[in-house]
Amino acid sequence: MNMYIHELKAGKRSTIIWTVTLLAILILYMSFYTMIKNDADAFVKIMEGVSPVIRQALGIAINQITSPLGYYSFVFSFILFLGALQGMNTGVNIISKEVRDKTADFLLTKPKTRVSIITAKLLAGLTCILITGVIYIIMSAIAMSLFTGETYNMTALILISTTLLITELIFYTLGFLTAVIFPKIKSVISVSLPVVFAFYFAGLMASITGDELYRDLSIFKYFNPMYIILNSSYETKYLMLSVAIIIVGFALSYVIYSKKDVHAV
Amino acid sequence: MIKVIEINNLTKNYGKSRGIVDVSFDVMEGEIYGFIGPNGAGKSTTIRTLLSLIYPTSGSAKIFGLDCVKDAATIKKDIGYLPSEVFYYDGMKVKDLLNYSASFYNKDCSKRIKELTDIMELDVNKKIDDLSFGNKKKVGIVQGLLHEPKLIILDEPTSGLDPLMQQKFFQLLKEENEKGATILFSSHILSEVQRLCSKLAIIKEGKIIKIETMSSINDNNYKKFKVEAADEIGEDYFGIKGVTDLVIKGNEASFLYKGDINAVMQKVAGLKIVNISVIEPDLEEIFLHYYEKEA
Missing domain, CATH: 3.40.50.300 (P-loop containing nucleotide triphosphate hydrolases)
Incomplete structure (x- = not known):
């Protein structure tokens, strides 16, 4: 418990910054909704002027863009990218900082098993992400009510917003595993940004080509907001795939972390 | 234990x-x-x-x-x-x-x-x-x-x-x-x-x-002896088993000794001593000794 609390304290500042950033973007974009709604035809025309390839890549559905959930889905694609970055950063940092800050000797010479150490870290990171995710879900509902003033499918909204949490968890797992395999990471962002961009790019390719393989590879396209709006549910295959990545990623992290040498500073 | x-x-x-x-x-x-x-x-x-x-x-x-x-x-x-x-x-x-x-x-x-x-x-x-x-x-x-x-x-x-x-x-x-x-x-x-x-x-x-x-x-290492006698010391006076690096200059002798300490002390006692020092080698010298021996 002491390690968990220590890690939570260490992650507090970063969690607050990320949460506030995500909420600020949500509120800023949602505050434009009334304006867009009032001038819906002009906005649709502008969107029609955008290349279909780019529209597909950004997941813009012309017929939905001026509805509350359609517009929210458009805004959400940017929020999802930042959320993925938060997840990846948190995972990479919580493991690699002990080597980077040379505190591994202090921690690993304490009477704790490696499993208990990695568990404390994992749970602390999960808590940070859960805090961001839950606050975001609540705030997204409030922002929708506040800025649209229209009726919408609340279940679909909650499901879409929850995909931020799921996506963050997947990237958190990937970051965690990456740092366990490559512990000597000097700069967190220099690792997490290219990885998140690579998956984002795969997502763009999935949208443009419609290729299932790209979609399987791109975490960003596991949860299609249009599908959620129409069905009020997730696609089972991608939900299962997400759960599998998280379980396998953490299981591998445990095995590798328990057996890895921690070299002198 | x-x-x-x-x-x-x-x-x-x-x-x-x-x-x-x-x-x-x-x-x-x-x-x-x-x-x-x-x-x-x-x-x-x-x-x-x-x-x-x-x-x-x-x-x-x-x-x-x-x-x-x-x-x-x-x-x-x-x-x-x-x-x-x-x-x-x-x-x-x-x-x-x-x-x-x-x-x-x-x-x-x-x-x-x-x-x-x-x-x-x-x-x-x-x-x-x-x-x-x-x-x-x-x-x-x-x-x-x-x-x-x-x-x-x-x-x-x-x-x-x-x-x-x-x-x-x-x-x-x-x-x-x-x-x-x-x-x-x-x-x-x-x-x-x-x-x-x-x-x-x-x-x-x-x-x-x-x-x-x-x-x-x-105990098992060389001790450094420096002996100053009242009279001149013979060239082979300290030529006993265990003595190495022997240097004699008139009435002064310096050497390293390893072995039964009584044997060398008997020789020392045979002289009219003005001054004597017996120095334990420090660990540095012992360490170098082992390192050189194993090299």
Whole structure:
């Protein structure tokens, strides 16, 4: 418990910054909704002027863009990218900082098993992400009510917003595993940004080509907001795939972390 | 006597690079055991394997009779470790770090923390980031000893400590030893080991080349004689077994001697002595002697 609390304290500042950033973007974009709604035809025309390839890549559905959930889905694609970055950063940092800050000797010479150490870290990171995710879900509902003033499918909204949490968890797992395999990471962002961009790019390719393989590879396209709006549910295959990545990623992290040498500073 | 540390044929390879090869030695309860060798000889590799920071390629190591790999967490309840360089979490105050360290042991360490910080003259309200290297080292000493460990493992512990603080630190170690703590003291500063340890192992290029008690090392080694007599000393006067490097200049003789001390003293007694000095070689010379012999 002491390690968990220590890690939570260490992650507090970063969690607050990320949460506030995500909420600020949500509120800023949602505050434009009334304006867009009032001038819906002009906005649709502008969107029609955008290349279909780019529209597909950004997941813009012309017929939905001026509805509350359609517009929210458009805004959400940017929020999802930042959320993925938060997840990846948190995972990479919580493991690699002990080597980077040379505190591994202090921690690993304490009477704790490696499993208990990695568990404390994992749970602390999960808590940070859960805090961001839950606050975001609540705030997204409030922002929708506040800025649209229209009726919408609340279940679909909650499901879409929850995909931020799921996506963050997947990237958190990937970051965690990456740092366990490559512990000597000097700069967190220099690792997490290219990885998140690579998956984002795969997502763009999935949208443009419609290729299932790209979609399987791109975490960003596991949860299609249009599908959620129409069905009020997730696609089972991608939900299962997400759960599998998280379980396998953490299981591998445990095995590798328990057996890895921690070299002198 | 109980073996506190028991190392058997411990080998650690870093890929194709050498770490340590077939290292074996035992440290008995209550001993202050020196572990000497130059930088890169394998001291830290041995210690890091004992602490399960790294895992052995082959061989085994036991502490308190328990396996260093399987029972690492149990063993570490009673180990205090001080590395050569200490690093702690940014933004923490000294007291926060010490309390965090204490929270790993199921006992109240507050009294001992107070005692140790007083001895080390440490301001617990300062932020660790603001401390000098020497003061960070003091934090390391306190955090390594605050839970009153049964085994203290020190890896080049005195770097960064001023002579006065080194004195206090050695005194502290002696007190811990008198209370029953066993100490493994790794260093390349031989005078430190000579001052503190009762037994030592010398490591060279990953292999143990000598294990001796300090008294045996001192007894079995050359003593330096310088004799000044009232009259001229004959060229072959000290030509007895065990004498080497003999230099005679008029009424002065200097030589190294190894063997029965009575034999040389009888020869000395045959002279009318003006002055005499018998110097024990320091560990530096012994160390070099072993290194040259094994080279």
